[in-house]
Every structure is written in C-alpha cells, then in structure tokens.
Amino acid sequence: MTNWDLGVSMRGESGPAAIVRAAVEEALSGEKDEGKYISPSSLARGCMLYVAREILGFPKPPLEPRIKRMFEVGIEGHRRIERYLRRMSLAQEVFFQDDRYRIKGYCDALIFIPPSLSEEHSGLYAVEIKTTGSWEFGRIEDEGPREDHRRQLMIYIWGLKRYYGLPIRGGIAFYEDRDSLEHRLFDVPYDEPLMEELLGKVEGMWGALRKGRLPDDHPPLEHWVHRYCPYLDICEVGKEALEYQREDMLGQYY
Numbered sequence: 001m002t003n004w005d006l007g008v009s010m011r012g013e014s015g016p017a018a019i020v021r022a023a024v025e026e027a028l029s030g031e032k033d034e035g036k037y038i039s040p041s042s043l044a045r046g047c048m049l050y051v052a053r054e055i056l057g058f059p060k061p062p063l064e065p066r067i068k069r070m071f072e073v074g075i076e077g078h079r080r081i082e083r084y085l086r087r088m089s090l091a092q093e094v095f096f097q098d099d100r101y102r103i104k105g106y107c108d109a110l111i112f113i114p115p116s117l118s119e120e121h122s123g124l125y126a127v128e129i130k131t132t133g134s135w136e137f138g139r140i141e142d143e144g145p146r147e148d149h150r151r152q153l154m155i156y157i158w159g160l161k162r163y164y165g166l167p168i169r170g171g172i173a174f175y176e177d178r179d180s181l182e183h184r185l186f187d188v189p190y191d192e193p194l195m196e197e198l199l200g201k202v203e204g205m206w207g208a209l210r211k212g213r214l215p216d217d218h219p220p221l222e223h224w225v226h227r228y229c230p231y232l233d234i235c236e237v238g239k240e241a242l243e244y245q246r247e248d249m250l251g252q253y254y
C-alpha cells in the first residue's frame with residue numbers, strides 16, 4: 001500500500017491534500033517511465049498501422065516551415081477560443097489516462113452548461129476546437145464534422161468518463177474559419193459502438209506489437225488519410241492506396 005492509498009503524506013497531511021502533494025511531487029520528479037501511450041489525435045486518424053509506427057518511434061520527416069506556422073496559428077487560435085468559452089468553462093487542456101488501453105492525452109476544454117442557460121441541456125460537455133482553412137470550413141458546414149474529429153471527441157468523452165468518473169453528456173465540435181473567423185459548432189453525441197470498435201482495434205494493435213509485428217489494420221485504400229500521412233514514404237499500404245486513387249481518378253476520365 002502506498003502513501004497515496006493511505007492518504008497520508010510524510011508531512012502529516014492527510015486526505016485529498018496528501019494525494020495532491022504526492023501527484024505534484026511525482027510530476028516534479030520526472031523519474032517515472034510509464035512507457036508508451038497512444039495520443040487521442042493519433043488514434044483519431046483511424047489507422048492502427050500509423051499508431052503502431054508512432055509507438056515504435058519510427059521517425060517522421062521534419063515539418064515544412066509553412067506547416068509549422070499553421071500549427072502555431074492553430075495553437076494561438078485554440079487559446080483565443082478557450083477564452084470565449086470562459087463563462088462556462090470548468091477546465092482547459094484536461095488530462096486523462098487509461099492504463100488498460102494505454103491511451104493518454106488532453107481534452108481541449110471541459111464545459112458545463114448551467115441550468116440557468118438551459119434546463120434541458122445542462123451538464124458537462126467535452127469540446128474539441130479546430131481551426132481550418134476556408135475550403136475545409138465550407139465542406140464541414142455542408143457535411144458536418146470530419147470523421148477523425150468525431151472520433152477524437154469520442155476518445156475525450158470516453159477518457160474523461162473513465163479517468164474522473166464524470167457524467168459527460170456529449171461532445172461539441174467547435175470550428176473556426178482561419179480566414180473569415182466565422183464559427184460553426186456541432187453537437188456530437190457519444191457513440192458507444194464506435195468507441196468499442198476503436199478500442200477493439202487498439203487491443204489488436206497492442207497484441208500485434210507483443211508478437212513483434214505491425215498490425216494489418218488501416219483505413220481502406222480510397223481513404224484520403226493516406227495522402228497526408230507522415231509515414232507515406234515508408235508505407236507500402238499508403239503507396240498502394242495512392243496508386244489505387246490515381247487509377248480510380250483516371251478511370252473517371254477515360
């Protein structure tokens with residue numbers, strides 16, 4: 001039994017204070033090697049081959065300066081949008097961790113809609129913030145949140161429920177057009193079957209890695225995700241996918 005379990009610190013603190021002290025000291029010690037965890041954004045891509053390569057530390061090509069700048073603009077946009085939510089925001093960058101599936105990350109924001117604003121919808125919601133270019137924003141307005149963004153919200157809701165035991169009512173996808181600064185928000189209800197399927201894939205991936213091989217689990221060849229994957233240059237499936245897509249496109253013209 002640890003001091004955490006006893007709720008008693010060496011300084012005689014007890015209860016929650018002792019637990020928080022232990023957490024702070026553990027964070028400051030930086031000594032604990034917890035091994036590899038899957039990040040929500042990686043898992044949300046929906047490719048277990050990608051996730052496995054990341055876990056194994058396969059190198060990625062360096063980001064172009066333009067892409068780096070876009071990331072920086074995205075991070076600044078996140079901070080600004082988080083400020084817009086402050087009248088109902090309980091926390092930003094909310095940590096969660098799951099040791100069974102080895103998934104760890106941060107939810108962009110956890111908000112609470114108070115009963116004074118809506119009796120019907122009052123409660124906790126996980127928020128995913130995305131800034132996009134105009135073309136993508138227009139497509140999202142027409143078609144709704146991207147499948148990887150929906151998946152990321154499911155992972156947030158699942159992770160927050162499991163780690164904190166919180167009754168999260170659902171998710172909200174918050175998009176900002178980087179060019180016009182227009183906003184578009186979507187309700188994204190929790191999808192239990194989708195999350196169970198994803199967790200089954202995660203178990204399969206860890207099983208393959210334990211046997212010393214890469215998982216044979218990736219999106220279909222026609223999926224757009226291969227084109228934007230940093231492992232494309234070393235991935236036979238990705239190359240096959242691009243060839244398939246090229247032939248498919250040519251087939252539409254001839």
Ligand code: SF4
Nearest residue numbers: 047218226229235238
């Ligand atoms: S190129 Fe495609 S199959 Fe290969 S790791 Fe990337 S997303 Fe997965």
